Amino acid sequence: MGALKQFTRKKNAFFRSIKFALINRRYRHRGERKPFEPQSVKRILLLRLDDKIGDMVVTTGCAKALADNGYQVSVLTGPLCKQMLSAADYLHGVHLYRPRMSLKALQEAQFDAVIDFDDVNTYERFKLLSELNIGCVVGFNKARYKLFDQSISFLDESQHISVRYQQVLKLFGIKESEYRYFVAGNPQEREKVAALLATEPMPTTFVAINPFTGSEDKDFSREQVVSIIEHLHAQPRPVKAVLIGQSEKIKQLAIGNALFLPESTINSAVEIVRLVDLVITPDTSIVHIARALDKPLIAVYNQRKLKDTGLPGYKIWAPNYQNASQIICETDFISAMPVDDLLQSINQRVASLYPPAA
The missing domain is CATH 3.40.50.2000 (Glycogen Phosphorylase B;)
Structure with a gap:
């Protein structure tokens, strides 16, 4: 059965390449591109x-x-x-x-x-x-x-x-002095997130942790997430972790000392980023949502190359804003990265959230 599937994939790829060539052949007599x-x-x-x-x-x-x-x-x-x-x-x-x-x-x-x-x-x-x-x-x-x-x-x-x-x-002849991103958000999801955070006594600093991406090599491990949460909760001032991600995947982590919103959507994630004080995430969409909302960020990247262009993703897709810190790990998988550098960056970031003592 495996050999049959492999043959079918190769056959389909071959015919797609033929059809791709035919589409381009249809336009071959077009003149030079006009301004x-x-x-x-x-x-x-x-x-x-x-x-x-x-x-x-x-x-x-x-x-x-x-x-x-x-x-x-x-x-x-x-x-x-x-x-x-x-x-x-x-x-x-x-x-x-x-x-x-x-x-x-x-x-x-x-x-x-x-x-x-x-x-x-x-x-x-x-x-x-x-x-x-x-x-x-x-x-x-x-x-x-x-x-x-x-x-x-x-x-x-x-x-x-x-x-x-x-x-x-x-x-299009448009000049922008600053290129910004925009996420409008969702009032209903914002209320849900606000209610979740209100379960903690005030004042509490909330730190969002996004463990998962669309690629296994960029995900945090459970052990890393546990270490981050324990480190946050050991800070000299009250800090609470909030997990971002699909409810089922978050439940599978079986971590009991962090907040998370059941039945989360992408709009839930946007509102969590909006309402917390700091975001910690590997290289994924949360980085760019954080930039859109100018949220303090610690982003962890590996050194993988982009599939379609071969360009270094950690450069092309860097957070690229003043409120962000970027950590580039030397391991192929972020889950294999020693967590010490990240914990040190967390100390600096959490400390910066508080005004200096008078």
Whole structure:
């Protein structure tokens, strides 16, 4: 059975590569790319198909800047990002992406331009862009593909990911003195989080710990989380840990001396970050939510390279704001990192939350 599955995967990959080549062949006779004319664009569709929260948080800066400059901005994305964007009033629409979905509603919206922020080159992605049939297709590092009317080069490991989005704004003639992220939040989830924190006596310093990411090599181990919590609770002033994450995964840690919110959503996570005093997390979306809310942060990164570009993720996706501390571990897995450096950083950060004694 395993050999059959492997054969099927290879067969499907082969035929996808053939169809990918055919799509590009269809556009091979297009002429040279013409200069971009932002005045001809009013309605813009942004693609965030992978439903990655961190990517979407960074994208909000570009989306809001475009909207603030008179463009009608919509997003095509997955269910988690759609949930997070539910209160983003600067967006004209948030469309739910599903594989093999009907494109009728998107086609009827008559977008003038579509912007694909990813470096992904797949048959499915190119088929979607082709069938949307939008007058101007903007992408990154796609100069070799005639499907794209505008290709922005961005493969510089010395530049933060936010510079990529600033390049889009530059294309539209928009200059931002500071590139910011925006998370609107959810009042109902905010009330739930506030009620959870109110169970502790005041004054208490609340520190959010996010143990999990989308990649096993970036997760904290249970032992690391326990060490962090014990260290926090040993501080000279009252400190309480608050765990961020899916309820089932948090329950599996079986840690009883920390707060957590049952039935958490992405909006719960946003509100926890908003209401606590300090956030501790590995490299994941919580880093960028913390930046959007300018929250004191300790972020731990390993040195893995990005899959699509080979660029160092710890540089490209660094927190990149003054209120953040970044720890780069030498182990391949963050869970194998000695916790001492992190505990020392916690001491410094917790101490900085208190005003100096008179």
